[in-house]
Structure formats: C-alpha cells, structure tokens
Amino acid sequence: EVQLVESGGGLVQPGGSLRLSCAASGFTFSSYDMHWVRQATGKGLEWVSAIGTAGDTYYPGSVKGRFTISRENAKNSLYLQMNSLRAGDTAVYYCARRGVQLDFDLWGRGTLVTVSS
Amino acid sequence: EIVLTQSPATLSLSPGERATLSCRASQSVSSYLAWYQQKPGQAPRLLIYDVSNRATGIPPRFSGSGSGTDFTLTISSLEPEDFAVYYCQQRSNWPPFMYTFGQGTKLEIK
Numbered sequence: 329e330v331q332l333v334e335s336g337g338g339l340v341q342p343g344g345s346l347r348l349s350c351a352a353s354g355f356t357f358s359s360y361d362m363h364w365v366r367q368a369t370g371k372g373l374e375w376v377s378a379i380g381t382a383g384d385t386y387y388p389g390s391v392k393g394r395f396t397i398s399r400e401n402a403k404n405s406l407y408l409q410m411n412s413l414r415a416g417d418t419a420v421y422y423c424a425r426r427g428v429q430l431d432f433d434l435w436g437r438g439t440l441v442t443v444s445s
Numbered sequence: 446e447i448v449l450t451q452s453p454a455t456l457s458l459s460p461g462e463r464a465t466l467s468c469r470a471s472q473s474v475s476s477y478l479a480w481y482q483q484k485p486g487q488a489p490r491l492l493i494y495d496v497s498n499r500a501t502g503i504p505p506r507f508s509g510s511g512s513g514t515d516f517t518l519t520i521s522s523l524e525p526e527d528f529a530v531y532y533c534q535q536r537s538n539w540p541p542f543m544y545t546f547g548q549g550t551k552l553e554i555k
Binding site for chain 1: 477479481487488489490491494495498500501532534536542543544545546547548549
C-alpha cells in the first residue's frame with residue numbers, strides 16, 4: 329500500500345527540540361521530493377520545508393535556521409529536526425509527497441506537536 | 446511572498462446545488478495553482494493541479510479554471526461527501542519548492 333506514516337510528535341517546552349519521522353512505503357521513495365506541511369488547530373495549511381531528490385533543502389522564513397529537513401533513502405524515511413520551538417509551532421505536522429504534477433499527491437495522517445510549558 | 450485570498454470563508458449550500466469557490470492571488474501565479482479538499486480529522490487530498498487538471502480518482506463534477514491571479518473551483522452538483530474545507534495552493538517557479546496556501550473555504554450543508 330502506498331502510504332506515509334508520521335511519528336515523533338508530542339509535548340515539548342518552549343525552546344526545546346523534537347525530531348519528527350515519516351516512514352514511506354509502497355513507492356520508490358528516493359525518486360520523489362518530500363515536504364512537511366503543518367496545520368494549527370482550526371487553522372489553514374502552512375508549508376514548512378522541502379527536500380529534493382538530490383538532498384537540496386528549502387524553508388520558509390518562519391522556520392529557517394530552526395528546522396532541518398533530511399532524508400534517509402535506504403530506510404525510506406523523512407525527518408524534521410525542530411529546534412528552538414515556540415508556541416506558534418504548535419500544529420499537526422504532515423509529511424507529503426510532491427508528485428509528478430509537482431503538487432502534494434500523497435499525505436500522511438499527521439503527528440501533533442504541542443509547544444507549551 | 447504571494448498571498449492567496451479565498452472567498453467566501455463559508456459557503457452554505459444543499460446537495461445537488463452548484464458550488465463556486467474563489468481564490469485570488471496577490472500577484473500572478475502563472476498556471477501553478479492547485480486545490481485540495483480536507484475533511485475533519487483527515488489529511489488534505491489533491492483535487493486539481495495546474496489550474497484545471499483533475500488528480501487521479503477525482504470525479505468530473507470537480508473542475509478548476511482561471512488564470513493569472515483569479516481562479517475558481519467549481520463543483521457542478523454537490524454530493525453529501527463534498528462538504529468539507531477547500532484550500533487553494535500555489536507553487537513558485539523560483540525559488541523552487543516554495544508553496545503557499547489560501548486560508549480555506551468551508552463548504553457546509555444548508
């Protein structure tokens with residue numbers, strides 16, 4: 329089955345760190361650009377990071393310098409290292425595949441990150 | 446940064462009616478405009494890419510149109526399962542991999 333499964337979410341204090349993982353299955357993971365997208369409760373979607381098949385990475389200004397996306401093709405896995413977390417980072421974090429049409433054609437179910445003291 | 450503004454925020458319609466959702470960009474996004482559907486507790490699902498192309502498995506009652514800065518998602522005859530939140534999304538040509546989403550339109554049963 330083609331799927332993405334996120335893990336690693338939880339409660340963390342402001343200023344803390346967390347590492348999210350995304351396990352891919354059912355497709356050739358190494359052939360796809362991968363992304364993280366987040367959604368605060370009751371809010372819209374926000375693109376968080378991207379990694380190309382060559383390992384090139386991209387971030388919006390809101391997380392640049394604090395978040396690091398990486399991938400391990402041998403393990404069909406995507407990661408998001410989040411440092412210096414803030415209350416505003418509280419959200420469900422989705423792993424998403426960028427399809428051949430260059431938009432997000434496969435999503436995981438998400439993992440909840442809560443930043444609170 | 447390109448800002449996408451969706452309207453209306455909430456649309457109340459009955460099954461069988463036609464739904465028209467709007468997405469306006471702060472500057473031209475060329476043809477790099479997509480639409481997603483999200484139901485409560487679920488991840489978004491890609492409906493339309495490159496303005497008017499239906500994604501795999503999307504029924505023909507969903508259609509997209511527009512150009513430049515003004516785009517529309519039309520659902521020709523609403524089915525009960527179509528009531529959800531819809532987001533438009535644009536991707537940049539350069540730098541690559543930069544994406545922004547609209548704030549969403551909630552389509553609710555009247």
